[in-house]
Amino acid sequence: MKLTALAAETLHSVIPELQLDKITQLLEKPKHAQHGDLSFPCFELAKMKRTAPPLLAADIATQLRNAMIEKTEAVGPYVNIFFRKDMIQQKVVYIILKEKENYGTIHLKNKETIVLDLSSPNIAKPFSMGHLRSTVIGNAIANILEKSGFETVRINYLGDWGTQFGKLIAAYLKWGKEEKIRRNPIPELLKLYVKFHEEAAVNTDLNEEGRRWFKQLEEGNEEAVSLWKWFREESLKEFNKIYALLGVTFDSYQGEAFYNDKMDQVVQMLEEQDLLKESDGAQVVELDDPSLPPCLIKKSDGATLYATRDLAAALYRKKVYQFSKALYVVGQEQSIHFQQVKEVLKKANFDWAAEMHHIPFGLLLKDGKKMSTRKGKVVLLEEVLKEAIQLAERNIESKNPDLPDKEEVARQVGVGAVIFHDLKNYRVNSVEFSLEDMLKFEGETGPYVQYTYARANSILKKGKWTGEVIDKGLGDNYSWELTKLLQEYPEVIANSNKAYDPSLVAKHIVDVCQAFNSWYGNVKFLQEDAEKGARLALVSATAIVIKESLRLLGIQAPQEM
Structure with a gap:
């Protein structure tokens, strides 16, 4: 029972010159109950008919007839519509009691799949209030999409790769104690991460040590891989306690590391299409949009980047899930990054890239400032x-x-x-x-x-x-x-x-x-x-x-x- 549709259809029977959609668009909700349940302004129609709006309103008000409408009245250029409260209420209540929790659900004949990238905390760091936004916004959007007739795939794209793991391995080997981490993993790992950055501010050689350990991790060094797996497992145990409290579940926990062996294919594909260009020793894709910087695919040392990984993830997800839309519920500071990824895929002739959408959200602030894990200023x-x-x-x-x-x-x-x-x-x-x-x-x-x-x-x-x-x-x-x-x-x-x-x-x-x-x-x-x-x-x-x-x-x- 939609009151705007009921009013629009009744008006359309009297003023067929205006399309039904246009009438619906023009209908207003009066601020005060004495002006009716809905109100139709006659200005636009009056221009078409070259008639004074109040005269037109008076004419329309006398013609409107519907069993669900109690009365209409013309007030200046407006037609005010009052519905039959008891009849409408009876119908609305009947529909809700009949449909129960399905009230408002859309039943699509062909269910399309929408994948959502949400939550995505960084391994070995605490689940901060900053991660709350992506998690609960993404989860609610997925629920609403399902009620609107779509299938959803919720992907927790874990931050489980990158130079920070080299830094953490270096910090653990310098100052870490295994029994402390086993007892209280995330807080202890956070302490090590913060200590590393404090020490590196004084001794810059530490950053190079962190990079060396990450390179060894990439090359499969047994000690580095073993520590990385341990950090990941302990982190997931802690994260899952939070997700259980929030009542949030995922269909996939495939993080950044999952795409390590899939990035060479992306680089090869871009090379074959002659899209890769050299820039200061690095490999980039130049984009058609002049407002966007070139998309960096490979650094001068041969290392791949976030964009390479996100391109690999998008291609993998399309192949596996055949999605109609892909939503990235990620902070608005990543806006340019997602525009670049989308534009690269478009240049590579993947038409479905048009259905990849960044769903940005604002920051969670503490005393007006962004929370920072690196400096230890984090609310858990x-x-x-x-x-x-x-x-x-x-x-x-x-x-x-x-x-x-x-x-x-x-x-x-x-x-x-x-x-x-x-x-x-x-x-x-x-x-x-x-x-x-x-x-x-x-x-x-x-x-x-x-x-x-x-x-x-x-x-x-x-x-x-x-x-x-x-x-x-x-x-x-x-x-x-x-x-x-x-x-x-x-x-x-x-x-x-x-x-x-x-x-x-x-x-x-x-x-x-x-x-x-x-x-x-x-x-x-x-x-x-x-x-x-x-x-x-x-x-x-x-x-x-x-x-x-x-x-x-x-x-x-x-x-x-």
Whole structure:
């Protein structure tokens, strides 16, 4: 039940001169309820007809007829449309209760596959708050894509190769203690990494030592490879604890090292197509876009680079997954890099490169500055999640100490608070890390949305709701504002899918919760009267939409709080 479509079709029957899409585009939502549910401005049509807009509005208002429309009125150049609240509400609630969590789902005949490159932390470094953004944004986009009818492949492209591993091996051999790392792997490896950079600032020979060890790693030196594998395994164990807390899973953990034996094919392919040019001893591909620098494929010492690896990864993924789109959920500072990779593939006549899209996001800032692992100024995600869970536990103990499964609910609320704090922001905007804001249990937060869901469940339980179909709607303004938001939900999903923007879902569900709580504050839900069944039906429909919205964002919905 889409109100804009209903209004547009009714208007189109009266003004066929304007195309249906154009009418839909022109429809507005009035700021005040007394101006109707939707409003149609007549300026554009008046120009076509060479008529004064107020006269045209008055004429259209008298002609509009639809059983779902209660009344229309002309106010100056606008046609204001008021819908039949009870009839619309009955239909919207009926659809939601029938479709349940499938409400808003698109069923495509031919399922296309979309691969997503997300999370991608660096091995042997802690999983910082900085990695949270790629992980939760990518996971939510994948959920929304699946609801929109696509198959997804979630790839955790681990940073498990590069000169930094030579530096880490050198640091471990100089200062490392095996028993310390076995006891507490990631913090100890971080200490070594930070110490290396502190010492290298004084003794620059250390950097050369790091490069030598990485060269030995590339050449298969037994000691170097053994240490690298150990660092990787220990890191993955730690990362998987975080992913389990966040409820995020992957279809592939193929990191940078996986493509080591696939890069020569890329270089050979570019040579065969005469795309490689020499520049100061290095091999580059010159790009047609004058705003982009040449793409560096091979350094003067013969070493390959990120671009070479990403080209190999793109070709491999296309071959294996036959994707229709490839999304790279990576920070916006990598924008030029992805443009270069895409342009190289286009020059090499891979048409599908047009469907590779960088999905950028802003930085997570601490005191207005980017977090840095190298200098040790890093906020660990695991510590933040644990602190959020502990705060949730304290709140439960003070407000509802007899709550069943207190520990599990605290985990859902604490983790949900952290995820929601990120996803309610448009992804391209940078987000200031603030534990205090993240963990507030009122306002536009995850706990507020979860609590509204628990409240709805409590009402249904007390009202002994059995899920029966109600052939009745309500006519009050409070429930009507909520109904209008619920009927917009499929459109919100569609828009979020098109823009790869989970914040649209997060913002919408906050609006739904606010409308629900406003209704809750003005109505006696459990009063035994003729409208009790219709009220409970709308409560149930609201609970379904809240729970499904949270699921799409990667957040669980506790039954009780």
